[in-house]
Amino acid sequence: xxxxxxxxxxxxxxxxxxxxxxxxxxxxxxxxxxxxxxxxxxxxxxxxxxxxxxxxxxxxxxxxxxxxxxxxxxxxxxxxxxxxxxxxxxxxxxxxxxxxxxxxxxxxxxxxxxxxxxxxxxxxxxxxxxxxxxxxxxxxxxxxxxxxxxxxxxxxxxxxxxxxxxxxxxxxxxxxxxxxxxxxxxxxxxxxxxxxxxxxxxxxxxxxxxxxxxxxxxxxxxxxxxxxxxxxxxxxxxxxxxxxxxxxxxxxxxxxxxxxxxxxxxxxxxxxxxxxxxxxxxxxxxxxxxxxxxxxxxxxxxxxxxxxxxxxxxxxxxxxxxxxxxxxxxxxxxxxxxxxxxxxxxxxxxxxxxxxxxxxxxxxxxxxxxxxxxxxxxxxxxxxxxxxxxxxxxxxxxxxxxxxxxxxxxxxxxxxxxxxxxxxxxxxxxxxxxxxxxxxxxxxxxxxxxxxxxxxxxxxxxxxxxx
Numbered sequence: 001x002x003x004x005x006x007x008x009x010x011x012x013x014x015x016x017x018x019x020x021x022x023x024x025x026x027x028x029x030x031x032x033x034x035x036x037x038x039x040x041x042x043x044x045x046x047x048x049x050x051x052x053x054x055x056x057x058x059x060x061x062x063x064x065x066x067x068x069x070x071x072x073x074x075x076x077x078x079x080x081x082x083x084x085x086x087x088x089x090x091x092x093x094x095x096x097x098x099x100x101x102x103x104x105x106x107x108x109x110x111x112x113x114x115x116x117x118x119x120x121x122x123x124x125x126x127x128x129x130x131x132x133x134x135x136x137x138x139x140x141x142x143x144x145x146x147x148x149x150x151x152x153x154x155x156x157x158x159x160x161x162x163x164x165x166x167x168x169x170x171x172x173x174x175x176x177x178x179x180x181x182x183x184x185x186x187x188x189x190x191x192x193x194x195x196x197x198x199x200x201x202x203x204x205x206x207x208x209x210x211x212x213x214x215x216x217x218x219x220x221x222x223x224x225x226x227x228x229x230x231x232x233x234x235x236x237x238x239x240x241x242x243x244x245x246x247x248x249x250x251x252x253x254x255x256x257x258x259x260x261x262x263x264x265x266x267x268x269x270x271x272x273x274x275x276x277x278x279x280x281x282x283x284x285x286x287x288x289x290x291x292x293x294x295x296x297x298x299x300x301x302x303x304x305x306x307x308x309x310x311x312x313x314x315x316x317x318x319x320x321x322x323x324x325x326x327x328x329x330x331x332x333x334x335x336x337x338x339x340x341x342x343x344x345x346x347x348x349x350x351x352x353x354x355x356x357x358x359x360x361x362x363x364x365x366x367x368x369x370x371x372x373x374x375x376x377x378x379x380x381x382x383x384x385x386x387x388x389x390x391x392x393x394x395x396x397x398x399x400x401x402x403x404x405x406x407x408x409x410x411x412x413x414x415x416x417x418x419x420x421x422x423x424x425x426x427x428x429x430x431x432x433x434x435x436x437x438x439x440x441x442x443x444x445x446x447x448x449x450x451x452x453x454x455x456x457x458x459x460x461x462x463x464x465x466x467x
Contacts, residue, residue, distance in 0.1 A: 014301025
């Protein structure tokens with residue numbers, strides 16, 4: 001007898017967990033295909049540590065073929081889903097096209113950068129949604145400090161050493177915290193002109209840092225950032241971005257060569273193209289993660305608007321915590337629908353808390369509702385990451401140990417060029433390069449499926465998700 005085929009689109013937190021769960025339950029009685037642009041699962045919560053040089057890039061990538069036994073990985077990006085014909089059309093990394101038929105479909109395509117209609121942002125800002133962006137940002141920041149050290153003009157040196165981060169959520173807070181430490185170290189090895197020091201500015205229209213978290217943890221993060229020298233400005237954002245700096249909403253112009261965009265995410269455009277009812281861009285599903293009227297189609301993570309059974313009438317938020325757990329439930333329910341697993345169950349969650357890594361031994365966390373700060377929070381945060389990583393745990397722990405006893409290597413690798421990681425990829429000259437226009441032609445920067453345990457700002461169950 002032929003085995004039923006299950007196609008999972010997206011290998012972020014939700015898609016990876018769904019594939020792993022399904023493979024365990026079906027035991028080769030179903031053909032499981034995982035369609036993803038890359039051959040790895042990206043552990044987003046540790047991406048700021050890659051950008052700051054604490055971890056090597058491969059430490060946060062987990063091989064799909066190497067860890068998902070019984071799952072066939074197909075490299076490609078879904079371009080169209082034909083629900084009536086039960087097929088997924090995709091484009092492979094070399095431009096070829098293919099089609100996958102299915103008996104069951106799991107959509108876990110994640111999310112993309114959320115761009116606002118602010119002049120110049122799309123052209124001059126850097127995103128922070130994937131490995132290429134993290135590697136490029138590390139090189140860019142290192143280069144700016146080195147160029148500033150060699151420049152005879154103090155004003156130019158100061159502009160090169162001024163870094164602006166927009167968005168004080170999990171990702172933006174961690175990026176500012178980690179990279180401020182990196183630039184301070186670089187400045188010690190590349191002496192800057194008199195009066196010039198690395199300057200980091202963190203902006204957000206919200207009234208406080210980490211508005212999603214408990215106010216006590218928000219105050220802890222704010223205190224750590226300010227003590228480290230980060231200029232935290234709440235109630236302020238960018239009005240216009242230029243090559244030479246950014247104009248803030250309060251009227252101040254900040255001369256800078258670096259604008260990092262961390263304002264949040266929106267569902268991948270593929271979700272809208274499916275043609276089913278949406279809730280703020282997310283595919284509406286029932287508590288069992290099935291699309292109404294399409295019992296063969298499941299969705300989870302950032303792609304899905306999942307009813308929050310703890311808060312009737314509302315939907316679960318787009319966090320890694322939800323994506324990771326929804327991936328497991330989706331895998332179990334797909335297996336149940338094929339008669340290959342236990343009975344299906346609705347998605348319910350219990351908040352296990354959050355954790356934000358602030359660099360070094362500093363963090364803010366509230367595991368199981370217990371607020372922690374300082375070294376205790378740092379230990380909990382790193383322990384959580386090691387427990388959540390589906391691979392590379394020994395290597396990550398080894399990198400942490402080496403970073404504690406050896407100086408970081410402040411060098412540019414030159415692996416990623418600016419044109420390959422644009423925040424906005426709609427311009428014609430970028431349409432033919434890696435990271436070109438997304439499937440809808442919108443100017444967005446795509447990131448891996450994120451919704452799942454931790455994401456940047458995670459916690460005993462996650463931070464801003466991406467599925």
